Amino acid sequence: MALSDAILVCLTERPMSGYDLAKYFDTSIGFFWHATHPQIYRELKKLGQRGHVVSDEEIQSGKPNRIVYCVTDAGRQALLEWSRKPVAPAVIKDDLLVRLQAIEHIDKRALRQQITARLAAHREQLAQYHHIRDVRFSDGEPEPGDLGKLMGLELGMEYENGWINWCKNALARLEPAGD
Amino acid sequence: MALSDAILVCLTERPMSGYDLAKYFDTSIGFFWHATHPQIYRELKKLGQRGHVVSDEEIQSGKPNRIVYCVTDAGRQALLEWSRKPVAPAVIKDDLLVRLQAIEHIDKRALRQQITARLAAHREQLAQYHHIRDVRFSDGEPEPGDLGKLMGLELGMEYENGWINWCKNALARLEPAGD
DNA sequence: TACCTATATGTGTCAATACACATATACTTA
DNA sequence: TAAGTATATGTGTATTGACACATATAGGTA
Numbered sequence: 172m173a174l175s176d177a178i179l180v181c182l183t184e185r186p187m188s189g190y191d192l193a194k195y196f197d198t199s200i201g202f203f204w205h206a207t208h209p210q211i212y213r214e215l216k217k218l219g220q221r222g223h224v225v226s227d228e229e230i231q232s233g234k235p236n237r238i239v240y241c242v243t244d245a246g247r248q249a250l251l252e253w254s255r256k257p258v259a260p261a262v263i264k265d266d267l268l269v270r271l272q273a274i275e276h277i278d279k280r281a282l283r284q285q286i287t288a289r290l291a292a293h294r295e296q297l298a299q300y301h302h303i304r305d306v307r308f309s310d311g312e313p314e315p316g317d318l319g320k321l322m323g324l325e326l327g328m329e330y331e332n333g334w335i336n337w338c339k340n341a342l343a344r345l346e347p348a349g350d
Numbered sequence: 351m352a353l354s355d356a357i358l359v360c361l362t363e364r365p366m367s368g369y370d371l372a373k374y375f376d377t378s379i380g381f382f383w384h385a386t387h388p389q390i391y392r393e394l395k396k397l398g399q400r401g402h403v404v405s406d407e408e409i410q411s412g413k414p415n416r417i418v419y420c421v422t423d424a425g426r427q428a429l430l431e432w433s434r435k436p437v438a439p440a441v442i443k444d445d446l447l448v449r450l451q452a453i454e455h456i457d458k459r460a461l462r463q464q465i466t467a468r469l470a471a472h473r474e475q476l477a478q479y480h481h482i483r484d485v486r487f488s489d490g491e492p493e494p495g496d497l498g499k500l501m502g503l504e505l506g507m508e509y510e511n512g513w514i515n516w517c518k519n520a521l522a523r524l525e526p527a528g529d
Numbered sequence: 530t531a532c533c534t535a536t537a538t539g540t541g542t543c544a545a546t547a548c549a550c551a552t553a554t555a556c557t558t559a
Numbered sequence: 560t561a562a563g564t565a566t567a568t569g570t571g572t573a574t575t576g577a578c579a580c581a582t583a584t585a586g587g588t589a
Contacts, residue, residue, distance in 0.1 A: 174546095203442055209570080210545085237566090261444040263440070264443075265440040272359050272363075319449075332512075351575095367538090388541095391538065391539060
């Protein structure tokens with residue numbers, strides 16, 4: 172049920188279409204809660220039925236019309252109530268860590284390649300976070316409404332840095348092995 | 351499809367029953383890949399049908415009989431093949447980070463309480479990792495088969511430490527606010 | 530005696546998620 | 560000209576996952 176809340180969170184930022192939301196999930200909130208576009212479109216319909224969002228069709232020529240969604244007062248109330256419920260513990264699902272548990276039964280060369288790829292991915296993600304921080308939060312103290320986003324970025328950076336350190340150590344430890 | 355691989359990974363450690371696996375998932379591999387007991391029992395049946403595990407019923411008096419599962423050569427082969435496929439990117443799903451994005455529209459007092467609870471949970475998890483390291487890896491260099499487990503622990507510690515730092519900073523930043 | 534916990538294995542069912550497919554148009558690139 | 564990309568909204572379906580319920584026994588506790 173938390174995807175609906177994540178969508179409401181996005182729509183407090185500004186009214187958006189399903190397409191906008193899908194892109195937003197790919198570049199922003201999706202770092203912490205992933206969603207695909209069919210999921211988003213279906214959830215938007217449910218939110219409309221509950222009265223938490225209202226839609227408005229934007230006529231476009233050539234391209235398909237956009238259906239833009241906006242949070243209602245009831246939606247804002249739902250958001251507030253959700254924020255008072257205890258947070259679910261963070262879920263980690265990581266293939267790589269699972270493989271590590273059976274290190275003697277797997278292909279070690281493949282493992283090294285996978286950690287190398289992971290290292291690159293985490294570096295890229297960190298660079299992206301830095302880029303977002305530089306363009307959005309370059310000038311001193313953030314506005315009150317942006318504080319949470321900055322804090323989210325900072326956690327992301329902490330997370331990526333942790334992974335980068337770990338990958339480097341892991342490669343150093345695995346490299347000497349012959350196979 | 352990756353739960354079956356996680357189970358195979360566990361069974362390379364030693365033969366286990368579904369009940370054993372469920373407990374193992376709660377205290378070990380489950381840090382990186384969560385599973386409930388009905389999921390595990392169903393998956394074990396599928397693994398049996400594929401010939402990746404064989405089962406052996408242990409007759410017990412009083413208590414229900416245990417069905418102990420053991421990896422076959424085909425299972426070990428499947429594990430090896432799985433280890434050569436590229437790893438799926440780690441999935442993060444975190445309610446708290448989502449809430450942070452709408453900081454102006456949520457209950458800030460509840461948020462502070464939630465971060466405080468999170469901090470305690472991460473400290474507890476870190477302590478648990480330290481405990482496991484102390485009892486399992488106290489004596490210098492680990493055996494080759496245990497290296498991956500130690501590395502997994504180290505990543506877990508890095509992760510928990512990152513969260514603990516972040517929570518402390520976050521509370522310091524949110525505390526001064528009046529509401 | 531009644532309840533709780535641990536051991537041990539399941540079924541039934543609903544919600545969440547992933548992923549392929551479907552449709553329509555305009556613009557850019559090879 | 561053909562193919563690919565971007566815009567925009569969906570459907571259909573299979574897999575995964577969560578959670579309540581079901582059953583059976585032994586031992587400890589209130």
